[in-house]
Amino acid sequence: MALTGVEIFKLLPKTNCKKCGYPTCLAFAMKLAQGQVTIDSCPDIPEDIKQKLAETSAPPVKPIVFGVGDRAVKLGEETVLFRHEKKFVNPCVFALEIKDTLAESDIQRRIEEVLNSEIERVGQKLRIDGIALTNDSHDGGRFDAAAKIIAAKAPYVPVIFCTDNPVNAETAVKLFPDKRPIIYGANSENYESMANTAKTCKAILGVAVSSDFGRSSGGLDELATLTEKIKALGVTDIVIDSGAKKAKDILRDNTFIRRAAVKKNFKPLGYPVITFAQREDSLIEALITALGVAKYSSIIVLSSIEKWKNLALFTLRQNLYTDPQVPMQVKQNIYKIGEPTSDSPLFITTNFSLTYFIVSGEIENSKVPSYIAVMDCEGLSVLTAWAAGKFTAAKIAHFIKESGIENEVKHREIIIPGYVAILSGAIEEKLEGWKVTVGPREANGIPAFLRSRAA
């Protein structure tokens, strides 16, 4: 666990020499505890203490950047076990498995699937982030040939090279110089040469212990020992795999790993977790992946990436990695549901994303094309926004005038949420020429409301 300012202060030189830019060592200690300065700003801390401070102030799950450039993804940096405590930091990475035993055309096709996987959802671009090339052939030549295809076709996609053969790993990784790939396959037998390869190629090292279905958590002890040995060889960018494949084992191991890191600051397991979720049945694979998303995997390897499956998994990842303290917001705008004409009804609501989703969903269900004027209320729901003075007659009138909706619709009628019926008079006063209609209180009343208007 991170040290407090006072605990850090005790370790500082206490000379108040000001070389760090702060008037006292205590002031510097406080800033350090808040993570606003780095230890390097004080030139007088002895080396051993510096290391101790660096270790204790580092996030419990080591931050690692996987890949380079626009497609690089961040791993780790997590600080909690439950999203209601604090935001989950770096959304887990999805990678498609490509076996080196596949025919070249199949390898090409799978790479294309990854390249074309991007979908936009509530303003975010979501995609399959990486490729995991597996050395199923155990043959160096085939592995190298497949790696060459990837290097040519998708040079900027982050890649995981899965092989326990250090020679095969090295040949493949050399095709991706300075691209920060992952070599997955250090185990208790090969770790020395694997660590060497990772070091020379500046790659991230995947460390795994084998697992049998249903074994106890003894593997984590072995895993911790292994990461320590590898760290002693100078490799610290590590991702770990307990070998868990079955749902029960994934949950247990990932929970123990995250707890050890977050609650005990146990460094040997303070690394991002990689989970292999491949299953024959794609739907089951989606559910095992959902387990990884919810329960602490940083990288999840998939055997197939159908569009329907991606959409569900991207959405789950997006949902669980939102900041629970900050309400999700929709951009202020006039949104069209269906294909509204100049006679279509106009609703107004706030930009709390849940409100918007529910209202737009109900309008969609009613099959009456409509406009929704979504007003920026800092992501508050209708009643809260009204109570906070953000959803007021004056502000609504101003927004409607500025929005340009008067050029889109011929009528001058606006439907307001039933909860703020009280505003109708004031809006009509401020918004000249407009008539206010009070809509239902709950969104699920909208279909009936629209139907009764049509009748």
Place this chain on the structure above:
Amino acid sequence: MAFTPSKETYTGKVNSVTIGIDESTVTFGGEHVLPFHTFEGVVPHRPVIAYEIQDVPPDDWPENVQKPFETVSHDPVTWAKFCQDVLKAKIIALRLKGTHPDSKNRLPEDAAKTVKEVLSAINVPVIILGSNHTEKDASVLVAAAEAAKNKNCIIGKAQEANYKTIAAAAMANNHKLIAMSELDVNLCKQLNILITQLGFDREKLIIDPMCSALGYGLEYTYSVMERIRFAALMQNDLSMQAPMVGDIGLYVWKVKETQASETDIPQWGSIEERGITWEAVTAIALLFAGAELLIMRHPRAVDAVEKVIDEFVEG
């Protein structure tokens, strides 16, 4: 460095609830630990899934989830039998959708008749749900609870506006009760307390913190459920120890992702697989958050979730 996994100590537990009568009862809840945390404590029962049926044909369900029931859904009794006998449903959730004023506006006595017919046709336990119209539910669920007297069903849902009558009816006729609040830990606690103050046994309650579909507020339901479980297990809060229900199908099968055709949105892929996955992923996420009872629609989604539950509870 030797590693010893740290196990959590829990001070409370979730109530276990048994429904149904004679040889066909089902029990859920009862765990002393967070969901599926069998590695540090007792989980005596697996979560259960109820198949949802309606008193009126499911015209408002998307085509792909109507299809598995197309030959049986014209009649609630046939539909219920099909779920029990062919799909091996462990529980049937009968939603009295037709009583809603915007639907068929069926009368409480008609609803009661349907309840009786369904109950006499099947053995598995039944959840009886209103149409989520708080005023109408107050009369419909009273009639339904009487019609099902002593069959140990679950009656739902009691909400702030109607809990008094519904809880009284559940109590008088020996049923369990779902208490629903809207995505708020404090409102949930408050409603549970109000209901127990009426004399309703807190061990017969089931919490519905309000479901949301994947992509449509799932994270709210997820975190509210996690927090309710925390209160129950870590703080031993007696008013929060009821098992939780996720009314999955109702929320999932009205969102755009389960309805938009592949022709309209090609980048979303197969509409059939997408809908099933949407329901299954929403369900599994809420199991991780703490739900012990799920109400679902599509047989393939139910099967997939059951298979993953198997992986958690077996060996």
